[in-house]
Amino acid sequence: MGEQEMPTGGRGKRRLGVMGGTFDPIHHGHLVAASEVAALFHLDEVVFVPTGQPWQKSDRAVSAPEDRYLMTVIATASNPQFSVSRIDIDRGGATYTIDTLRDLRALNTDSDLFFITGADALSQILTWRDAEELFSLAHFIGVTRPGHDLTDDGLPKGGVSLVEVPALAISSTDCRARVAQGDPVWYLVPDGVVRYIDKRQLYRGA
Ligand SMILES: Nc1ncnc2c1ncn2[C@@H]1O[C@H](COP(=O)(O)OP(=O)(O)OP(=O)(O)O)[C@@H](O)[C@H]1O
Numbered sequence: 001m002g003e004q005e006m007p008t009g010g011r012g013k014r015r016l017g018v019m020g021g022t023f024d025p026i027h028h029g030h031l032v033a034a035s036e037v038a039a040l041f042h043l044d045e046v047v048f049v050p051t052g053q054p055w056q057k058s059d060r061a062v063s064a065p066e067d068r069y070l071m072t073v074i075a076t077a078s079n080p081q082f083s084v085s086r087i088d089i090d091r092g093g094a095t096y097t098i099d100t101l102r103d104l105r106a107l108n109t110d111s112d113l114f115f116i117t118g119a120d121a122l123s124q125i126l127t128w129r130d131a132e133e134l135f136s137l138a139h140f141i142g143v144t145r146p147g148h149d150l151t152d153d154g155l156p157k158g159g160v161s162l163v164e165v166p167a168l169a170i171s172s173t174d175c176r177a178r179v180a181q182g183d184p185v186w187y188l189v190p191d192g193v194v195r196y197i198d199k200r201q202l203y204r205g206a
């Protein structure tokens with residue numbers, strides 16, 4: 001896929017990508033998606049935002065926010081364009097992207113926001129809190145993900161771009177299951193994250 005047209009009118013503003021996720025654990029699928037979108041959309045920075053309590057994942061135990069935050073820091077530390085925000089963790093309670101985007105806009109008045117989301121999450125977006133308002137706060141970028149259809153059906157025209165990224169059939173669910181079974185997660189997640197999972201004995205009983 002070629003270079004993308006600037007989808008918002010804010011010429012001269014910083015272009016801030018936002019990659020929200022539970023990151024339990026962060027894996028190379030997340031990192032490749034962010035890197036690819038950063039290049040295609042000429043983003044100045046991508047901020048990874050680990051969720052506080054992901055309310056649509058309340059059917060399963062989610063690792064402690066501090067563990068997910070630290071794995072995200074470890075995974076992104078070597079890329080000068082990547083950063084990590086604690087805003088959703090520090091707000092406490094259930095995480096809603098409407099709050100994430102309002103807070104990030106208040107903190108980054110010089111920036112246009114580009115929210116990056118995989119095909120599976122994009123297909124659920126109309127179930128998110130205040131879904132209609134989300135598109136006035138950020139431009140949404142849906143990326144391909146193996147096993148999921150990427151579509152903007154039902155979403156506001158001009159509010160979403162669809163982008164093909166290198167296909168990595170990796171999920172956090174599969175990484176957790178592999179650790180629980182004693183299978184390796186080397187090269188599915190960054191090396192430092194493998195070490196952190198081991199050090200903190202995460203996912204052993206998953
Ligand atoms: N392999 C992948 N390729 C592209 N996008 C991805 C990939 N994995 C996750 N994403 C996207 O990254 C964001 C955060 O995902 P999340 O942290 O829930 O990871 P996950 O692998 O889907 O986790 P889980 O398996 O626990 O549901 C979502 O927008 C999701 O669609």
Ligand SMILES: O=C(O)c1ccc[n+]([C@@H]2O[C@H](COP(=O)([O-])O)[C@@H](O)[C@H]2O)c1
Binds near residue numbers: 127
């Ligand atoms: O705002 C909502 O209601 C909402 C519901 C589900 C998911 N999200 C956001 O979607 C992103 C990916 O979520 P997840 O659960 O797939 O890790 C993350 O930033 C979540 O906060 C947001």
